[in-house]
Amino acid sequence: MWRDALLVAGKDLRIEVRSRVATNQVAPFALLVLVLFAFALDPDRGVLTRAAAGLFWVAVLLSALLAVQRAQTVESAEGTGDALRLSGLDPAGIFLGKAGAVVVQLLALELLLGVGVVVLYGVDPSGWATLAATAVAATMGLAAAGTLYGALAAGSRVRETLLPLLLLPAVAPVLIAATRASEAALGTGGLDVASGDWLALLSVFAVVYVAFGVVAFGPLMEEQ
Protein backbone atom coordinates (compact mmCIF):
# COMPACT_ATOMS: atom_id res chain seq x y z
CA MET A 1 0.00 0.00 0.00
CA TRP A 2 2.74 2.49 0.95
CA ARG A 3 4.74 1.70 -2.17
CA ASP A 4 1.66 2.36 -4.31
CA ALA A 5 0.96 5.56 -2.37
CA LEU A 6 4.48 6.87 -3.03
CA LEU A 7 4.21 5.97 -6.70
CA VAL A 8 0.88 7.78 -7.14
CA ALA A 9 1.95 10.80 -5.07
CA GLY A 10 5.16 11.11 -7.10
CA LYS A 11 3.20 10.91 -10.33
CA ASP A 12 0.64 13.54 -9.24
CA LEU A 13 3.35 15.93 -8.03
CA ARG A 14 5.32 15.48 -11.24
CA ILE A 15 2.16 16.32 -13.21
CA GLU A 16 1.66 19.47 -11.13
CA VAL A 17 5.27 20.54 -11.59
CA ARG A 18 5.05 20.02 -15.35
CA SER A 19 1.59 21.55 -15.84
CA ARG A 20 2.29 24.48 -13.46
CA VAL A 21 -1.41 24.66 -12.62
CA ALA A 22 -0.61 24.92 -8.90
CA THR A 23 1.92 27.71 -9.34
CA ASN A 24 0.24 29.63 -12.17
CA GLN A 25 -3.40 29.28 -11.16
CA VAL A 26 -4.06 27.94 -7.65
CA ALA A 27 -1.46 30.06 -5.84
CA PRO A 28 -2.40 33.33 -7.59
CA PHE A 29 -6.06 32.56 -6.89
CA ALA A 30 -5.35 32.10 -3.17
CA LEU A 31 -3.33 35.34 -3.01
CA LEU A 32 -6.11 37.12 -4.86
CA VAL A 33 -8.62 35.97 -2.24
CA LEU A 34 -6.37 37.41 0.49
CA VAL A 35 -6.08 40.70 -1.39
CA LEU A 36 -9.85 40.91 -1.92
CA PHE A 37 -10.42 40.36 1.80
CA ALA A 38 -7.95 43.19 2.44
CA PHE A 39 -9.83 45.46 0.03
CA ALA A 40 -13.15 44.63 1.67
CA LEU A 41 -11.93 45.25 5.24
CA ASP A 42 -9.23 47.82 4.58
CA PRO A 43 -10.80 50.80 6.38
CA ASP A 44 -10.18 49.11 9.71
CA ARG A 45 -6.81 47.36 9.79
CA GLY A 46 -7.58 46.06 13.27
CA VAL A 47 -10.41 43.94 11.88
CA LEU A 48 -8.05 42.42 9.34
CA THR A 49 -5.55 41.47 12.01
CA ARG A 50 -8.21 39.98 14.28
CA ALA A 51 -9.85 38.07 11.42
CA ALA A 52 -6.55 37.03 9.80
CA ALA A 53 -6.71 33.40 10.96
CA GLY A 54 -10.25 32.88 9.64
CA LEU A 55 -9.53 34.64 6.35
CA PHE A 56 -6.34 32.59 5.93
CA TRP A 57 -8.20 29.31 6.36
CA VAL A 58 -11.07 30.38 4.07
CA ALA A 59 -8.46 31.12 1.39
CA VAL A 60 -6.87 27.70 2.01
CA LEU A 61 -10.26 25.99 1.83
CA LEU A 62 -11.16 27.60 -1.49
CA SER A 63 -7.74 26.72 -2.89
CA ALA A 64 -8.11 23.15 -1.62
CA LEU A 65 -11.25 22.85 -3.74
CA LEU A 66 -9.22 23.70 -6.83
CA ALA A 67 -6.41 21.31 -5.89
CA VAL A 68 -8.79 18.42 -5.23
CA GLN A 69 -10.73 19.14 -8.40
CA ARG A 70 -7.48 19.10 -10.33
CA ALA A 71 -6.34 15.81 -8.75
CA GLN A 72 -9.56 14.15 -9.90
CA THR A 73 -9.51 15.69 -13.36
CA VAL A 74 -6.20 14.06 -14.29
CA GLU A 75 -7.77 10.66 -13.57
CA SER A 76 -10.98 11.24 -15.48
CA ALA A 77 -9.43 12.25 -18.81
CA GLU A 78 -8.31 9.86 -21.54
CA GLY A 79 -9.18 6.65 -19.75
CA THR A 80 -6.52 6.96 -17.07
CA GLY A 81 -9.05 6.09 -14.37
CA ASP A 82 -9.71 2.74 -16.03
CA ALA A 83 -5.98 2.22 -16.48
CA LEU A 84 -5.41 2.88 -12.77
CA ARG A 85 -7.97 0.22 -11.90
CA LEU A 86 -6.40 -2.16 -14.41
CA SER A 87 -2.90 -1.56 -13.07
CA GLY A 88 -3.73 -3.51 -9.95
CA LEU A 89 -2.60 -0.71 -7.63
CA ASP A 90 -4.03 -0.97 -4.14
CA PRO A 91 -7.00 1.48 -3.98
CA ALA A 92 -5.95 2.44 -0.45
CA GLY A 93 -2.50 3.27 -1.82
CA ILE A 94 -4.04 5.35 -4.62
CA PHE A 95 -6.11 7.25 -2.04
CA LEU A 96 -3.13 7.90 0.21
CA GLY A 97 -0.97 8.91 -2.75
CA LYS A 98 -3.49 11.35 -4.16
CA ALA A 99 -4.26 12.82 -0.74
CA GLY A 100 -0.53 13.02 0.02
CA ALA A 101 0.13 14.98 -3.16
CA VAL A 102 -2.66 17.42 -2.24
CA VAL A 103 -1.14 17.78 1.26
CA VAL A 104 2.25 18.73 -0.20
CA GLN A 105 0.68 21.30 -2.53
CA LEU A 106 -1.50 22.82 0.20
CA LEU A 107 1.35 23.06 2.71
CA ALA A 108 3.44 24.93 0.15
CA LEU A 109 0.47 27.17 -0.55
CA GLU A 110 -0.09 27.81 3.17
CA LEU A 111 3.52 28.92 3.51
CA LEU A 112 2.95 31.43 0.73
CA LEU A 113 -0.36 32.58 2.20
CA GLY A 114 1.26 32.90 5.63
CA VAL A 115 3.70 35.42 4.20
CA GLY A 116 0.78 37.17 2.52
CA VAL A 117 -1.14 37.42 5.80
CA VAL A 118 1.89 38.91 7.58
CA VAL A 119 2.47 41.45 4.82
CA LEU A 120 -1.12 42.37 3.95
CA TYR A 121 -2.87 42.01 7.29
CA GLY A 122 -0.09 43.14 9.58
CA VAL A 123 -0.16 39.98 11.68
CA ASP A 124 2.71 39.55 14.12
CA PRO A 125 3.66 35.87 13.74
CA SER A 126 4.05 33.94 16.98
CA GLY A 127 3.45 30.43 18.27
CA TRP A 128 5.21 28.80 15.33
CA ALA A 129 5.00 25.28 16.71
CA THR A 130 1.24 25.49 17.19
CA LEU A 131 0.75 27.09 13.79
CA ALA A 132 2.80 24.38 12.11
CA ALA A 133 0.97 21.57 13.92
CA THR A 134 -2.37 23.19 13.04
CA ALA A 135 -1.37 23.50 9.40
CA VAL A 136 -0.30 19.85 9.17
CA ALA A 137 -3.36 18.41 10.93
CA ALA A 138 -5.86 20.66 9.13
CA THR A 139 -4.26 20.06 5.75
CA MET A 140 -4.31 16.30 6.20
CA GLY A 141 -7.99 16.47 7.07
CA LEU A 142 -8.79 18.73 4.12
CA ALA A 143 -6.83 16.59 1.68
CA ALA A 144 -8.30 13.30 2.92
CA ALA A 145 -11.88 14.57 2.89
CA GLY A 146 -11.33 16.31 -0.44
CA THR A 147 -9.88 13.24 -2.11
CA LEU A 148 -12.70 11.08 -0.79
CA TYR A 149 -15.49 13.44 -1.86
CA GLY A 150 -13.67 14.06 -5.13
CA ALA A 151 -13.89 10.34 -5.89
CA LEU A 152 -17.54 10.35 -4.85
CA ALA A 153 -18.31 13.24 -7.22
CA ALA A 154 -16.13 11.88 -10.03
CA GLY A 155 -18.83 9.51 -11.26
CA SER A 156 -21.25 12.38 -11.76
CA ARG A 157 -21.60 14.45 -14.92
CA VAL A 158 -21.87 17.56 -12.74
CA ARG A 159 -18.80 16.79 -10.65
CA GLU A 160 -17.34 20.32 -10.89
CA THR A 161 -20.36 21.86 -9.17
CA LEU A 162 -21.17 18.88 -6.98
CA LEU A 163 -17.79 18.73 -5.22
CA PRO A 164 -18.06 22.08 -3.39
CA LEU A 165 -21.58 21.23 -2.26
CA LEU A 166 -20.35 17.93 -0.80
CA LEU A 167 -17.02 19.07 0.55
CA LEU A 168 -17.60 22.49 2.11
CA PRO A 169 -20.16 21.39 4.73
CA ALA A 170 -18.06 18.32 5.53
CA VAL A 171 -14.91 20.31 6.23
CA ALA A 172 -16.61 23.07 8.23
CA PRO A 173 -15.20 21.55 11.45
CA VAL A 174 -11.69 21.89 10.00
CA LEU A 175 -12.29 25.55 9.20
CA ILE A 176 -13.57 26.24 12.71
CA ALA A 177 -10.92 24.27 14.57
CA ALA A 178 -8.02 25.47 12.43
CA THR A 179 -9.14 29.09 12.81
CA ARG A 180 -9.47 28.80 16.59
CA ALA A 181 -6.13 27.01 16.97
CA SER A 182 -4.42 29.64 14.80
CA GLU A 183 -6.07 32.45 16.75
CA ALA A 184 -4.90 30.90 20.01
CA ALA A 185 -1.34 30.69 18.64
CA LEU A 186 -1.41 34.28 17.36
CA GLY A 187 -3.20 35.62 20.44
CA THR A 188 -5.97 37.20 18.35
CA GLY A 189 -8.86 34.97 19.41
CA GLY A 190 -11.78 35.94 21.59
CA LEU A 191 -12.45 32.45 22.93
CA ASP A 192 -10.51 31.27 25.92
CA VAL A 193 -9.92 27.73 24.73
CA ALA A 194 -6.47 26.18 24.58
CA SER A 195 -5.13 25.51 21.11
CA GLY A 196 -4.46 21.92 22.17
CA ASP A 197 -8.18 21.15 22.22
CA TRP A 198 -8.63 22.43 18.69
CA LEU A 199 -5.53 20.57 17.55
CA ALA A 200 -6.96 17.39 19.03
CA LEU A 201 -10.20 17.95 17.10
CA LEU A 202 -8.24 18.52 13.88
CA SER A 203 -6.22 15.35 14.46
CA VAL A 204 -9.33 13.26 15.09
CA PHE A 205 -10.93 14.65 11.92
CA ALA A 206 -7.82 13.82 9.89
CA VAL A 207 -7.52 10.30 11.30
CA VAL A 208 -11.22 9.57 10.72
CA TYR A 209 -11.17 10.76 7.11
CA VAL A 210 -7.88 9.02 6.29
CA ALA A 211 -9.25 5.76 7.74
CA PHE A 212 -12.56 6.21 5.95
CA GLY A 213 -10.78 6.97 2.69
CA VAL A 214 -8.54 3.92 2.93
CA VAL A 215 -11.63 1.73 3.30
CA ALA A 216 -14.05 3.47 0.95
CA PHE A 217 -11.86 4.63 -1.94
CA GLY A 218 -11.80 1.21 -3.66
CA PRO A 219 -15.58 0.84 -3.88
CA LEU A 220 -15.88 4.47 -5.00
CA MET A 221 -13.37 3.87 -7.82
CA GLU A 222 -15.36 0.87 -8.97
CA GLU A 223 -18.53 2.96 -9.14
CA GLN A 224 -17.03 5.55 -11.51
Next chain:
Amino acid sequence: MDDVVRLRSAVCLLGRFPALAGVDLVVPKGETLLVRGANGAGKTTLLRALAGLVPVVGGEAQVLGCDLRRDRRAVRRRVGLLGHSAALYDDLTVADNLRFWSRAARSPTPDLAGAMARLGLDGRLAGVPAARLSAGQRRRSALAVLVARSPELWLLDEPHAGLDAAGRDVLDDLVRQVTAAGATVVLASHELDRAAALATRSVTVAGGRMVDDGACVSDIVEGPSQPEPVHVA
Protein backbone atom coordinates in the same frame (compact mmCIF):
# COMPACT_ATOMS: atom_id res chain seq x y z
CA MET B 1 -4.69 -26.74 -23.98
CA ASP B 2 -5.48 -24.29 -21.15
CA ASP B 3 -8.44 -21.99 -21.60
CA VAL B 4 -7.58 -18.38 -20.88
CA VAL B 5 -11.20 -17.21 -21.19
CA ARG B 6 -14.23 -19.26 -20.28
CA LEU B 7 -17.62 -17.52 -20.30
CA ARG B 8 -20.90 -19.34 -19.91
CA SER B 9 -24.18 -17.40 -20.18
CA ALA B 10 -22.30 -14.33 -18.98
CA VAL B 11 -24.43 -11.27 -18.36
CA CYS B 12 -23.18 -7.68 -17.93
CA LEU B 13 -25.38 -4.69 -17.25
CA LEU B 14 -24.67 -1.08 -18.17
CA GLY B 15 -27.14 0.59 -15.87
CA ARG B 16 -30.22 -1.54 -16.43
CA PHE B 17 -29.34 -2.37 -20.03
CA PRO B 18 -27.96 -5.89 -20.62
CA ALA B 19 -24.90 -5.06 -22.73
CA LEU B 20 -23.98 -8.75 -22.63
CA ALA B 21 -27.06 -10.93 -22.48
CA GLY B 22 -25.76 -14.45 -21.98
CA VAL B 23 -22.44 -14.80 -23.77
CA ASP B 24 -20.73 -18.16 -24.21
CA LEU B 25 -17.07 -17.97 -25.18
CA VAL B 26 -13.98 -20.11 -24.76
CA VAL B 27 -10.55 -18.80 -25.77
CA PRO B 28 -7.61 -21.21 -25.52
CA LYS B 29 -4.13 -20.05 -24.60
CA GLY B 30 -2.14 -18.61 -27.49
CA GLU B 31 -5.15 -17.90 -29.67
CA THR B 32 -5.83 -14.63 -31.49
CA LEU B 33 -9.58 -14.15 -31.47
CA LEU B 34 -11.29 -11.56 -33.61
CA VAL B 35 -14.57 -10.22 -32.22
CA ARG B 36 -16.79 -8.75 -34.89
CA GLY B 37 -20.05 -6.90 -34.61
CA ALA B 38 -21.89 -3.70 -35.41
CA ASN B 39 -21.61 -0.56 -33.29
CA GLY B 40 -23.26 -1.12 -29.92
CA ALA B 41 -23.27 -4.89 -30.31
CA GLY B 42 -21.32 -5.39 -27.08
CA LYS B 43 -17.72 -5.82 -28.30
CA THR B 44 -16.24 -3.16 -26.03
CA THR B 45 -18.28 -4.36 -23.06
CA LEU B 46 -17.04 -7.89 -23.69
CA LEU B 47 -13.41 -6.72 -23.64
CA ARG B 48 -13.97 -4.60 -20.53
CA ALA B 49 -15.66 -7.51 -18.80
CA LEU B 50 -12.70 -9.76 -19.63
CA ALA B 51 -10.42 -7.11 -18.14
CA GLY B 52 -12.42 -7.13 -14.92
CA LEU B 53 -13.61 -3.55 -15.38
CA VAL B 54 -17.29 -4.34 -15.94
CA PRO B 55 -18.94 -6.66 -13.42
CA VAL B 56 -20.36 -9.94 -14.67
CA VAL B 57 -23.68 -10.23 -12.86
CA GLY B 58 -24.96 -13.51 -14.28
CA GLY B 59 -23.64 -16.80 -15.61
CA GLU B 60 -20.06 -17.95 -15.21
CA ALA B 61 -16.90 -16.05 -16.10
CA GLN B 62 -13.31 -17.14 -15.68
CA VAL B 63 -10.26 -15.34 -17.07
CA LEU B 64 -6.76 -16.71 -16.52
CA GLY B 65 -8.23 -18.96 -13.86
CA CYS B 66 -9.77 -16.06 -11.91
CA ASP B 67 -13.47 -16.14 -11.19
CA LEU B 68 -14.68 -12.71 -12.28
CA ARG B 69 -17.93 -13.02 -10.37
CA ARG B 70 -16.08 -13.60 -7.11
CA ASP B 71 -13.12 -11.21 -7.47
CA ARG B 72 -12.69 -9.36 -10.75
CA ARG B 73 -9.76 -7.31 -9.40
CA ALA B 74 -7.58 -10.40 -9.22
CA VAL B 75 -7.16 -10.66 -12.97
CA ARG B 76 -6.47 -7.01 -13.76
CA ARG B 77 -2.72 -6.98 -13.36
CA ARG B 78 -2.43 -9.93 -15.74
CA VAL B 79 -4.40 -8.42 -18.63
CA GLY B 80 -3.66 -5.44 -20.85
CA LEU B 81 -6.46 -3.42 -22.41
CA LEU B 82 -5.98 -1.07 -25.34
CA GLY B 83 -9.20 0.92 -25.28
CA HIS B 84 -10.51 3.77 -27.38
CA SER B 85 -8.45 6.27 -25.38
CA ALA B 86 -4.72 6.03 -24.86
CA ALA B 87 -4.76 6.29 -21.03
CA LEU B 88 -1.79 8.67 -20.95
CA TYR B 89 -1.20 11.57 -18.60
CA ASP B 90 -0.98 14.59 -20.89
CA ASP B 91 1.57 16.48 -18.78
CA LEU B 92 3.97 13.54 -18.50
CA THR B 93 6.36 12.54 -21.25
CA VAL B 94 6.08 9.26 -23.12
CA ALA B 95 8.94 7.85 -21.03
CA ASP B 96 7.33 9.07 -17.78
CA ASN B 97 4.03 7.46 -18.72
CA LEU B 98 5.70 4.16 -19.54
CA ARG B 99 7.72 4.22 -16.34
CA PHE B 100 4.65 4.94 -14.20
CA TRP B 101 2.37 2.32 -15.75
CA SER B 102 5.01 -0.41 -15.75
CA ARG B 103 5.85 0.27 -12.09
CA ALA B 104 2.15 0.37 -11.22
CA ALA B 105 1.65 -3.01 -12.84
CA ARG B 106 4.78 -4.34 -11.11
CA SER B 107 6.17 -5.58 -14.40
CA PRO B 108 8.87 -8.09 -13.52
CA THR B 109 11.45 -6.99 -16.09
CA PRO B 110 10.21 -3.85 -17.78
CA ASP B 111 12.33 -3.02 -20.80
CA LEU B 112 11.10 0.52 -21.30
CA ALA B 113 13.72 1.50 -23.83
CA GLY B 114 13.02 -1.66 -25.80
CA ALA B 115 9.26 -1.06 -25.69
CA MET B 116 9.66 2.51 -26.96
CA ALA B 117 12.09 1.46 -29.67
CA ARG B 118 9.74 -1.29 -30.80
CA LEU B 119 6.92 1.23 -31.30
CA GLY B 120 9.14 3.88 -32.86
CA LEU B 121 8.99 6.15 -29.82
CA ASP B 122 12.66 6.23 -28.92
CA GLY B 123 14.84 9.30 -29.38
CA ARG B 124 13.20 12.72 -29.32
CA LEU B 125 9.64 11.40 -28.91
CA ALA B 126 10.45 9.75 -25.57
CA GLY B 127 10.80 13.15 -23.94
CA VAL B 128 7.74 14.74 -25.51
CA PRO B 129 4.69 15.36 -23.26
CA ALA B 130 1.78 13.14 -24.24
CA ALA B 131 -0.39 16.20 -24.88
CA ARG B 132 1.81 17.12 -27.85
CA LEU B 133 1.61 13.73 -29.54
CA SER B 134 -0.50 13.04 -32.60
CA ALA B 135 -3.36 10.54 -32.36
CA GLY B 136 -1.21 7.85 -33.96
CA GLN B 137 1.72 8.53 -31.63
CA ARG B 138 -0.61 8.33 -28.63
CA ARG B 139 -1.83 4.98 -29.91
CA ARG B 140 1.76 3.79 -30.26
CA SER B 141 2.51 4.99 -26.74
CA ALA B 142 -0.47 3.07 -25.39
CA LEU B 143 0.81 -0.03 -27.17
CA ALA B 144 4.29 0.56 -25.75
CA VAL B 145 2.75 0.54 -22.27
CA LEU B 146 1.27 -2.88 -23.03
CA VAL B 147 4.62 -4.12 -24.32
CA ALA B 148 6.35 -2.93 -21.15
CA ARG B 149 3.67 -4.53 -18.98
CA SER B 150 3.81 -7.79 -20.95
CA PRO B 151 0.36 -9.10 -19.98
CA GLU B 152 -0.79 -12.67 -20.43
CA LEU B 153 -4.03 -11.60 -22.12
CA TRP B 154 -4.09 -8.72 -24.59
CA LEU B 155 -7.46 -7.07 -25.14
CA LEU B 156 -7.34 -4.75 -28.14
CA ASP B 157 -10.33 -2.56 -28.98
CA GLU B 158 -10.06 -1.22 -32.53
CA PRO B 159 -6.26 -1.45 -32.34
CA HIS B 160 -5.62 -0.25 -35.90
CA ALA B 161 -7.64 2.95 -35.48
CA GLY B 162 -5.51 6.08 -35.77
CA LEU B 163 -2.36 4.26 -36.87
CA ASP B 164 -0.61 4.92 -40.14
CA ALA B 165 0.44 2.10 -42.47
CA ALA B 166 3.78 1.64 -40.75
CA GLY B 167 2.13 1.64 -37.33
CA ARG B 168 -0.35 -0.97 -38.46
CA ASP B 169 2.45 -3.20 -39.64
CA VAL B 170 4.23 -2.76 -36.30
CA LEU B 171 1.03 -3.64 -34.47
CA ASP B 172 0.45 -6.74 -36.58
CA ASP B 173 4.03 -7.92 -36.01
CA LEU B 174 3.60 -7.28 -32.30
CA VAL B 175 0.43 -9.36 -32.09
CA ARG B 176 2.10 -12.23 -33.94
CA GLN B 177 5.15 -12.08 -31.67
CA VAL B 178 3.25 -12.01 -28.39
CA THR B 179 1.04 -14.91 -29.39
CA ALA B 180 4.09 -16.83 -30.52
CA ALA B 181 5.53 -16.16 -27.07
CA GLY B 182 2.45 -17.69 -25.44
CA ALA B 183 0.19 -14.71 -24.81
CA THR B 184 -3.46 -14.68 -25.86
CA VAL B 185 -5.06 -11.86 -27.86
CA VAL B 186 -8.70 -10.88 -28.16
CA LEU B 187 -9.28 -8.01 -30.57
CA ALA B 188 -12.42 -6.20 -31.62
CA SER B 189 -12.25 -4.48 -34.95
CA HIS B 190 -14.25 -3.13 -37.84
CA GLU B 191 -11.20 -3.32 -40.08
CA LEU B 192 -11.83 -6.91 -40.97
CA ASP B 193 -9.23 -7.38 -43.67
CA ARG B 194 -6.41 -6.37 -41.38
CA ALA B 195 -7.72 -7.97 -38.19
CA ALA B 196 -8.76 -11.22 -39.83
CA ALA B 197 -5.27 -11.70 -41.20
CA LEU B 198 -4.07 -11.78 -37.59
CA ALA B 199 -6.84 -13.90 -36.14
CA THR B 200 -6.91 -17.64 -35.79
CA ARG B 201 -10.67 -17.57 -35.17
CA SER B 202 -13.49 -15.06 -35.20
CA VAL B 203 -16.78 -14.66 -33.39
CA THR B 204 -19.63 -12.25 -33.98
CA VAL B 205 -21.49 -10.35 -31.30
CA ALA B 206 -24.95 -8.92 -31.92
CA GLY B 207 -27.33 -7.56 -29.33
CA GLY B 208 -25.07 -8.69 -26.52
CA ARG B 209 -24.99 -12.31 -27.66
CA MET B 210 -22.72 -14.52 -29.73
CA VAL B 211 -24.48 -15.18 -33.00
CA ASP B 212 -21.92 -17.59 -34.35
CA ASP B 213 -18.63 -19.07 -33.24
CA GLY B 214 -15.68 -20.30 -35.22
CA ALA B 215 -16.39 -18.50 -38.46
CA CYS B 216 -13.80 -19.25 -41.06
CA VAL B 217 -11.26 -16.43 -40.94
CA SER B 218 -10.35 -17.00 -44.56
CA ASP B 219 -13.92 -16.11 -45.50
CA ILE B 220 -13.41 -12.70 -43.95
CA VAL B 221 -10.12 -12.09 -45.69
CA GLU B 222 -11.09 -13.43 -49.09
CA GLY B 223 -14.88 -13.20 -48.91
CA PRO B 224 -17.18 -16.23 -48.99
CA SER B 225 -16.45 -18.61 -51.81
CA GLN B 226 -18.67 -18.07 -54.82
CA PRO B 227 -19.95 -20.83 -57.13
CA GLU B 228 -18.08 -21.08 -60.37
CA PRO B 229 -19.86 -19.15 -63.12
CA VAL B 230 -21.61 -21.36 -65.65
CA HIS B 231 -20.87 -20.48 -69.23
CA VAL B 232 -23.56 -21.33 -71.72
CA ALA B 233 -22.42 -21.81 -75.24
